[in-house]
Amino acid sequence: MKAFERNRSFTQLIEFEIEPHQQEALVSALSAQTERLAQGYDGFLSASVQASDDGRRVLNYLQWQSREAGEAAFERFESGEQDFWQLILTHQAKTVTFGSFQVLSSIARSQDNALHCNLL
Known part of the structure; x- marks a missing residue:
């Protein structure tokens, strides 16, 4: 692997298909779990928990400093x-x-309302 590839951030997406009556509870559980990730795992950058309008899907987005950091966290989940x-x-x-x-x-908007694009 090239040096610049090792330095790229890494994103994990986990999509759950559920019954609508389960959505609120799953969002709550994933939000709590994500907070534990933010506090306890090296290399954590950001995360979000998203819910579909129809109530049938929940998306957990996790971003890490590196592939190694994300995979190490997931291995601990699996164990x-x-x-x-x-x-x-x-x-x-x-x-x-x-x-x-x-x-x-x-691409992100800064506090001064400017757009910043990072191409790696």
């Missing part, structure tokens, strides 16, 4: 440290889709 699989069972997820991505470009 039961944060009981991720129990969360899936408790909220009766029909499907769970995992995606991993390297960030190649990003």
Whole structure:
């Protein structure tokens, strides 16, 4: 792997398909879990929990400083440290889709209202 590739941030997307009556509880559980991630895992950058308007999907977006940081955190989840699989069972997820991505470009608005684009 090239040096510049190792320095790119890394994003994990986890999409849950659920029954609408489970959405609020799953959002709450993922929000609490995400707060624990922010406090306890090296390399954590940002996260969000998003809910679809139809109530049938929840998206958990996690961004890390590196692929290694994100994969290390997920390995701890799989080993039961944060009981991720129990969360899936408790909220009766029909499907769970995992995606991993390297960030190649990003755009953000600064406090002075300017747009900043980072191409890596």
